[in-house]
Amino acid sequence: QQQVKQSPQSLIVQKGGISIINCAYENTAFDYFPWYQQFPGKGPALLIAIRPDVSEKKEGRFTISFNKSAKQFSLHIMDSQPGDSATYFCAARGLGRQLTFGSGTQLTVLP
Amino acid sequence: EPEVTQTPSHQVTQMGQEVILRCVPISNHLYFYWYRQILGQKVEFLVSFYNNEISEKSEIFDDQFSVERPDGSNFTLKIRSTKLEDSAMYFCASSDIGSGKNIQYFGAGTRLSVL
Numbered sequence: 351q352q353q354v355k356q357s358p359q360s361l362i363v364q365k366g367g368i369s370i371i372n373c374a375y376e377n378t379a380f381d382y383f384p385w386y387q388q389f390p391g392k393g394p395a396l397l398i399a400i401r402p403d404v405s406e407k408k409e410g411r412f413t414i415s416f417n418k419s420a421k422q423f424s425l426h427i428m429d430s431q432p433g434d435s436a437t438y439f440c441a442a443r444g445l446g447r448q449l450t451f452g453s454g455t456q457l458t459v460l461p
Numbered sequence: 462e463p464e465v466t467q468t469p470s471h472q473v474t475q476m477g478q479e480v481i482l483r484c485v486p487i488s489n490h491l492y493f494y495w496y497r498q499i500l501g502q503k504v505e506f507l508v509s510f511y512n513n514e515i516s517e518k519s520e521i522f523d524d525q526f527s528v529e530r531p532d533g534s535n536f537t538l539k540i541r542s543t544k545l546e547d548s549a550m551y552f553c554a555s556s557d558i559g560s561g562k563n564i565q566y567f568g569a570g571t572r573l574s575v576l
Contacts, residue, residue, distance in 0.1 A: 382563060386504075393465075393552050393567035394504060439504060446517035447492060447556070447563055448506040 356452025369427040373440035380442035430459045463487045465568035482538045484553030494554040
């Protein structure tokens with residue numbers, strides 16, 4: 351019930367391509383869905399987030415698509431750059447404010 | 462930009478020893494959290510803390526763990542008797558109470574190695 355399932359585990363994209371990472375959840379009590387970016391040796395940093403009453407949110411090259419009925423959400427990175435190479439985690443916030451993280455996607459953008 | 466500060470960056474300890482991991486949350490934040498990340502795995506919630514008490518804890522946060530806000534700036538995680546499986550990266554996070562966004566800002570983490 352508390353799990354957030356994330357795929358793929360790893361992703362390799364050419365520079366300029368689109369990176370797509372998918373997440374699915376079961377707990378309908380989740381009320382906030384952030385994506386975090388993590389570079390080696392660093393803590394997760396908030397990238398973009400969405401509430402379940404919105405179907406899409408775009409910030410620069412990053413877009414979240416949210417499908418409430420399917421309980422799925424995804425991160426799209428347009429015009430992917432080598433500097434985007436990092437591990438990306440989706441997460442969902444429960445009633446107690448704690449975040450439940452997905453298993454992470456290691457993105458590599460080739461120059 | 463304000464940030465969450467964690468010390469030490471790396472802690473090596475012997476199994477059975479007590480460790481204290483320290484965090485300085487962002488100054489106007491009121492919610493504090495500890496998460497851990499075992500190498501190569503996902504980030505897992507341990508505990509949240511608000512108004513000087515634990516508000517939520519996971520099943521990982523057993524009697525070996527405790528948290529404290531000993532003064533107005535520090536937030537600590539104590540592991541009473543470390544086990545090999547406690548080896549992980551421990552992240553502190555904080556968030557404010559306003560704006561409704563509850564953005565959790567994470568520190569750079571403390572790598573705990575239990576030998």
